[in-house]
Every structure is written in C-alpha cells, then in structure tokens.
Amino acid sequence: MGNNKIFELERPENEPVLDYAPGSEKRQELKEELARLREQDPIEIPLYIGGEEVKTGDLVDIRCPHDHSILLARYHRAGAEEAEMAVEAALEAKKSWNQLDWEDRVSIFERAASLLSGPWRATVNASTMLGQSKSAHQAEIDSACELIDFLRFNNYFLSQLYSNQPASTETEINMIEYRPLEGFVFAVTPFNFTSIAGNLPGAPAVCGNTAVWKPASSAIYSNYYYFKLLQEAGLPAGVINFLPGKGREIGPVILGSEELAGVHFTGSTSTFREIWSQVGQNIENYRDYPRLVGETGGKDFVIAHESADPDELMTALIRGAYEYQGQKCSAISRSYIPEDYWSDMEEELLQKIDNLTMGDVEDFSNFVNAVIDEAAFEKITEYIEDAREADEAEIICGGDYDDSEGYFIEPTVILAHSPRYRTMREEIFGPVLTIYLYDEESFAEILEICDETSPYGLTGAIFARDRQAVDLAREKLTYAAGNFYINDKPTGAVVGRQPFGGARASGTNDKAGSRWNLMRWLSPRTIKENLRPPRDHGYPFLDEE
Numbered sequence: 056m057g058n059n060k061i062f063e064l065e066r067p068e069n070e071p072v073l074d075y076a077p078g079s080e081k082r083q084e085l086k087e088e089l090a091r092l093r094e095q096d097p098i099e100i101p102l103y104i105g106g107e108e109v110k111t112g113d114l115v116d117i118r119c120p121h122d123h124s125i126l127l128a129r130y131h132r133a134g135a136e137e138a139e140m141a142v143e144a145a146l147e148a149k150k151s152w153n154q155l156d157w158e159d160r161v162s163i164f165e166r167a168a169s170l171l172s173g174p175w176r177a178t179v180n181a182s183t184m185l186g187q188s189k190s191a192h193q194a195e196i197d198s199a200c201e202l203i204d205f206l207r208f209n210n211y212f213l214s215q216l217y218s219n220q221p222a223s224t225e226t227e228i229n230m231i232e233y234r235p236l237e238g239f240v241f242a243v244t245p246f247n248f249t250s251i252a253g254n255l256p257g258a259p260a261v262c263g264n265t266a267v268w269k270p271a272s273s274a275i276y277s278n279y280y281y282f283k284l285l286q287e288a289g290l291p292a293g294v295i296n297f298l299p300g301k302g303r304e305i306g307p308v309i310l311g312s313e314e315l316a317g318v319h320f321t322g323s324t325s326t327f328r329e330i331w332s333q334v335g336q337n338i339e340n341y342r343d344y345p346r347l348v349g350e351t352g353g354k355d356f357v358i359a360h361e362s363a364d365p366d367e368l369m370t371a372l373i374r375g376a377y378e379y380q381g382q383k384c385s386a387i388s389r390s391y392i393p394e395d396y397w398s399d400m401e402e403e404l405l406q407k408i409d410n411l412t413m414g415d416v417e418d419f420s421n422f423v424n425a426v427i428d429e430a431a432f433e434k435i436t437e438y439i440e441d442a443r444e445a446d447e448a449e450i451i452c453g454g455d456y457d458d459s460e461g462y463f464i465e466p467t468v469i470l471a472h473s474p475r476y477r478t479m480r481e482e483i484f485g486p487v488l489t490i491y492l493y494d495e496e497s498f499a500e501i502l503e504i505c506d507e508t509s510p511y512g513l514t515g516a517i518f519a520r521d522r523q524a525v526d527l528a529r530e531k532l533t534y535a536a537g538n539f540y541i542n543d544k545p546t547g548a549v550v551g552r553q554p555f556g557g558a559r560a561s562g563t564n565d566k567a568g569s570r571w572n573l574m575r576w577l578s579p580r581t582i583k584e585n586l587r588p589p590r591d592h593g594y595p596f597l598d599e600e
C-alpha cells in the first residue's frame with residue numbers, strides 16, 4: 056500500500072467490433088477455436104470457492120442448444136452447504152481486497168479487458184456460440200465487445216466517482232470516502248448475455264466488494280471460461296466465488312445471510328420479485344438494508360408512423376425481433392403499424408423474414424440459431440399454438456418448429472386483431488413478433504394503448520420522418536421505455552453511449568455499466584475535519600447590550 060497518489064483514467068474507446076469477414080484471419084481463428092472446443096473431451100466444471108476447486112459430484116450435462124448430440128461439459132452443482140461456504144469465502148476475501156488501493160483493483164480488471172480483447176477473445180466467443188447458440192456476430196458484440204466495455208468503463212466511471220468531493224473552507228476540510236458495502240454481494244446472472252454475467256459480479260468487485268456469483272445453468276460453459284480469464288488476470292481468491300446451482304435451492308441460503316449487502320440481478324421479472332420478497336421476509340435479520348439492483352423482462356415495441364421510411368423500418372423489425380432468436384430483453388416483440396402503410400410493405404417484409412437462414416452456429420451463413428433450452432422451446436411454441444387457435448390473432452409467417460436435433464423455432468409473425476391479445480402484452484422471449492394494425496388517424500390513441508398495454512418499461516422505438524410525430528411519441532411514452540430510440544431498433548445499446556435499463560416491471564433502472572450502477576455498490580462516508588474548533592459554547596446574541 057502507499058496511497059499518496061491521485062490517478063485519473065482517460066475515457067475509454069468502445070471496443071471495435073470484428074466483422075469475421077470471409078478470408079479474414081480472425082474468422083479462421085474463431086472457426087478453429089469452435090472446432091477445438093467441440094472436439095475436445097467434455098470438460099468438468101467445478102465450483103470455485105475461496106479460489107479452491109470444489110467438486111460436489113452432483114454432475115449436470117451441458118449440451119449445445121442447436122445440437123443435442125454435442126456434450127460440451129459437465130458441471131458440478133452446488134447445494135446449501137457450498138452456498139454457505141461461498142458466503143464465508145467472500146467475507147474472508149473482503150478483508151484484504153478492501154485494503155488494496157483502488158488502482159490495484161482497477162488494474163486487475165483492465166488486464167481482464169486486455170486478455171479478452173486479445174488472447175481470450177476467440178475462446179470466450181466460441182464458448183458463448185456453442186453453449187448459448189449465438190451467431191459469430193451476436194457473440195462478438197456480447198462476450199467480447201460489451202464485456203470489454205463494461206470492464207473498462209466501470210474502471211473509468213469509478214475513478215470519476217472517487218474524484219467527486221465536497222467543498223472545503225479555510226476552517227474545515229471535507230471529504231467523501233467511497234466505502235464498499237459492508238458484507239458481500241449476491242450476483243445472479245441470466246443466460247442470454249455473457250457480458251451481463253461477467254458484469255454483475257465484476258461491478259461490485261471493482262468497487263471493493265466481494266461476491267458470490269450464481270450463473271444461469273444454461274450459460275455455465277462460457278461463464279466458466281470467463282471466470283478462468285479473471286483468474287489469469289490476477290483476481291485474488293474469494294473475491295468472486297463461482298457457484299453454479301439451482302437458484303431455488305441456493306438462493307434462499309445466500310439471501311438468508313445477515314451479511315447480505317446487495318443483490319445484483321438480471322433475469323426474469325418473476326425471479327426478481329421472488330428474490331425481493333425473500334429479502335423483505337428477512338429484513339429484520341440483516342445488518343444493512345440490502346441494495347436490490349435488478350434488470351428484468353420487457354415487452355419492447357416499435358411504433359411506425361405513416362411518415363416512416365419503409366426500408367429502415369423493415370430492417371429494424373427483422374434485426375430487432377430475430378437477432379439471437381429474440382432472446383434479448385430488448386428484442387422487439389410488438390409493433391404498431393398504420394393499415395395502409397402495411398399493405399405496401401407486407402409482402403416484402405414477410406418474404407425477407409421467410410428467407411432468414413437458421414441452423415448451426417458454426418455455419419456463419421445462418422442468421423438465426425436455436426433457442427436456449429427445452430423450457431424455452433416449450434414456452435415459445437405454446438404461444439405459437441395459442442395464436443394458431445385464437446380468434447384474436449393469426450400466424451402470417453413462420454410458426455414451424457422442431458426439436459429433434461436442436462431447439463429450432465422459425466422466425467414467426469403473428470397478426471393480432473386486438474391490441475390487447477396476449478402476445479401484445481406478455482414477454483415471450485423468443486423469435487415471435489406480433490403486429491397490430493391501426494388507422495393512421497389514430498396515432499395519438501395508439502401511443503396511449505402502447506403505453507398501457509404491458510406492465511414493462513424497458514425499450515421501445517418510434518419510426519417517423521415527421522418531427523411532430525416523434526415529439527408526440529416521446530412525450531406520451533415517457534415511462535414506457537428506459538431506452539427509447541428514434542428511427543433505430545431498440546436493441547444493441549452500447550456501454551457509455553446508451554446506458555441500459557428500464558423501470559416499471561422491467562427493473563430498478565440503475566443502468567448497467569454506468570456510474571449510477573457503481574454508486575449502488577458504494578456507501579459514502581462523509582468526513583469533516585474542523586481546523587479551528589470553537590472554544591466557547593455561547594452565541595454572540597446572548598451578550599448583554
């Protein structure tokens with residue numbers, strides 16, 4: 056230690072997105088890594104508690120969602136005993152992690168970003184592609200670029216926060232110490248973004264906290280490789296404890312600890328509500344009020360105005376609804392389009408959707424791949440079958456599915472005859488877009504319907520060349536989306552440029568990868584030093600005249 060320096064970080068550049076163009080060296084490298092991971096013997100993934108490998112013997116298979124015959128790994132599943140050990144390990148590691156200068160913590164995460172940008176990029180991308188069925192481009196923007204951006208921008212925003220200090224005067228010195236929280240943080244992560252999985256334990260850790268990280272069962276493969284990268288970057292034992300397991304089993308044990316300082320969650324609204332209510336039930340037992348940060352589901356929309364450019368709109372609908380099989384919390388799943396406008400674009404749009412290629416991630420010509428697992432396949436296809444039967448809706452494109460080799464569902468379009476049909480209201484989390492046609496004279500009314508139809512408030516977009524229409528949508532939809540886009544698809548937020556998150560049923564809107572998020576993992580202490588303490592308790596007005 057020797058904390059006698061002031062150190063400022065430059066604002067980072069966003070990590071450039073590699074295009075993996077045919078013939079490029081990077082494409083070749085990624086293809087070779089995919090083949091290596093697929094062909095190697097299935098790996099065994101342990102838990103990491105206090106830096107030690109722990110094997111419970113309760114082994115679970117990890118297979119490719121797009122090819123059931125490929126066994127990638129087996130992971131050891133944690134139970135209540137390991138959950139308690141992980142909490143203890145996090146508390147033990149905190150004692151020394153907390154004592155490091157902040158530049159030491161930051162440099163470990165800078166090194167992680169550098170390793171991911173360089174020698175680990177192909178491995179983390181390939182494991183995301185195979186384990187979560189992502190195309191090369193979707194893996195690149197997630198497990199490489201967004202995760203690198205989270206690492207670098209968190210460091211930068213943290214250095215800015217630390218330098219934010221109150222005024223002092225001639226007679227007093229005032230300062231704020233940005234303490235990590237007292238206790239440990241529980242990071243509970245989703246399957247769909249490796250970057251989010253890395254960020255949820257990482258953001259509290261760079262602030263000086265230690266974490267218990269419970270990855271989603273269907274993303275353990277890539278999350279394990281990322282954890283190995285953190286070890287190589289020099290992350291000390293126990294700062295992040297890797298604990299694959301069933302949420303319902305290990306969650307209550309961890310949430311029951313009196314040392315719980317916060318929960319950093321991303322996943323479904325129902326799981327977050329369950330966690331919130333467990334924390335509520337335990338509230339008398341905690342030393343602090345645990346910070347609850349959760350980014351959850353969405354029912355993301357695109358509203359087309361009659362002045363919208365049809366090519367821009369069609370491109371946004373296709374990419375926003377079907378990239379990564381619609382399994383982004385930000386994916387477009389409902390769209391409101393003027394009736395006359397629709398009749399001009401319907402044929403072309405449906406043809407383009409019909410032509411989307413679907414298959415294995417190792418064939419780079421596929422635009423879409425498989426959905427994540429059997430439960431997702433069952434849930435999504437139930438919505439499709441419901442629409443097939445319903446009077447209020449019809450399927451106008453796609454609608455077929457097949458799980459014999461992998462969990463494949465065709466990009467599907469439902470035309471709803473009621474703006475409140477269930478696929479206009481409920482999160483499906485799959486490649487299903489529902490369209491509702493409105494009379495172009497009812498634009499203001501459709502904005503209200505859009506605002507009131509679903510409980511979520513995550514992302515949404517207006518497509519219009521008419522500025523009055525843009526302004527009206529922006530005003531009427533003030534609370535309908537935490538990320539609102541004008542003439543752009545509502546997916547693909549970039550760290551440092553479109554801070555991401557929503558309110559209503561979509562979360563606490565603390566904006567991942569921003570200074571506001573980091574602030575949730577810090578507990579400021581104000582310190583005043585009086586340079587001339589008063590020596591008499593009286594006031595001047597008490598003096599006799």
Ligand SMILES: NC(=O)c1ccc[n+]([C@@H]2O[C@H](COP(=O)([O-])OP(=O)(O)OC[C@H]3O[C@@H](n4cnc5c(N)ncnc54)[C@H](O)[C@@H]3O)[C@@H](O)[C@H]2O)c1
Nearest residue numbers: 244245246270271302303306322323326350351352353384
């Ligand atoms: N708003 C955002 O930024 C954002 C980003 C990504 C995903 N999501 C949302 O995530 C959902 C999809 O992800 P998912 O299927 O992994 O979500 P999920 O809620 O099923 O699981 C999320 C995590 O919670 C764990 N979990 C489940 N029950 C638990 C319990 N009782 N206690 C503790 N942990 C528990 C799971 O094992 C997993 O690690 C969608 O609803 C999507 O909209 C939101």
Ligand SMILES: N[C@@H](CCC=O)C(=O)O
Nearest residue numbers: 383384385546547548555
């Ligand atoms: N931040 C991502 C979505 C994350 C949720 O799945 C986007 O903007 O598309």
